[in-house]
Amino acid sequence: xxxxxxxxxxxxxxxxxxxxxxxxxxxxxxxxxxxxxxxxxxxxxxxxxxxxxxxxxxxxxxxxxxxxxxxxxxxxxxxxxxxxxxxxxxxxxxxxxxxxxxxxxxxxxxxxxxxxxxxxxxxxxxxxxxxxxxxxxxxxxxxxxxxxxx
Numbered sequence: 001x002x003x004x005x006x007x008x009x010x011x012x013x014x015x016x017x018x019x020x021x022x023x024x025x026x027x028x029x030x031x032x033x034x035x036x037x038x039x040x041x042x043x044x045x046x047x048x049x050x051x052x053x054x055x056x057x058x059x060x061x062x063x064x065x066x067x068x069x070x071x072x073x074x075x076x077x078x079x080x081x082x083x084x085x086x087x088x089x090x091x092x093x094x095x096x097x098x099x100x101x102x103x104x105x106x107x108x109x110x111x112x113x114x115x116x117x118x119x120x121x122x123x124x125x126x127x128x129x130x131x132x133x134x135x136x137x138x139x140x141x142x143x144x145x146x147x148x149x150x
Contacts, residue, residue: 018106018107019106020105020106020111020114022105022114023036024103024104024105024122024125024126025099025100025103025104027103027126027130028099028100028102028103028126028129028130029045029099029100030048030099030129030134030136030148031044031045031047031048031136031137031138031144031147031148032044032143032144032147032148033045033048033100033144034100041143041144043139043142043144044138044139044142044143044144044147047138047139047144048138048144049098051137056085056137057085057088057089060077060081060085063076063077078135080134080135081135099129102125102129103125103126103129105121136148
């Protein structure tokens with residue numbers, strides 16, 4: 001990387017695991033990609049979060065082409081899904097969720113509120129994400145599809 005400025009401070013990778021084992025990431029993940037034992041299902045996460053990077057864009061275009069009218073399209077595709085795809089076309093692919101990162105209290109600026117007011121932290125950071133109505137993307141016949149159905 002080239003930087004056109006003087007570097008006065010150097011940071012090193014942390015030499016410890018910052019995870020507080022609070023499991024908020026597990027509770028926040030809409031597709032169950034993170035398990036209670038710390039396991040991670042990459043395909044479930046990738047399928048949901050990066051749909052615009054995959055064949056999802058092609059699927060969306062085919063849905064438009066196969067729709068007989070605007071009403072027909074709207075029956076097949078939610079406004080949120082259309083907006084997300086349009087934003088990806090205009091600005092580059094976006095994250096669908098990244099809820100695990102949103103609720104994680106392992107950071108200098110958020111650890112104090114979590115440690116001092118855990119229930120308030122959960123109510124303001126986790127609950128809105130759990131209650132959010134949204135389109136969820138999963139591969140058929142996978143653990144993620146089973147998780148979302150529950």
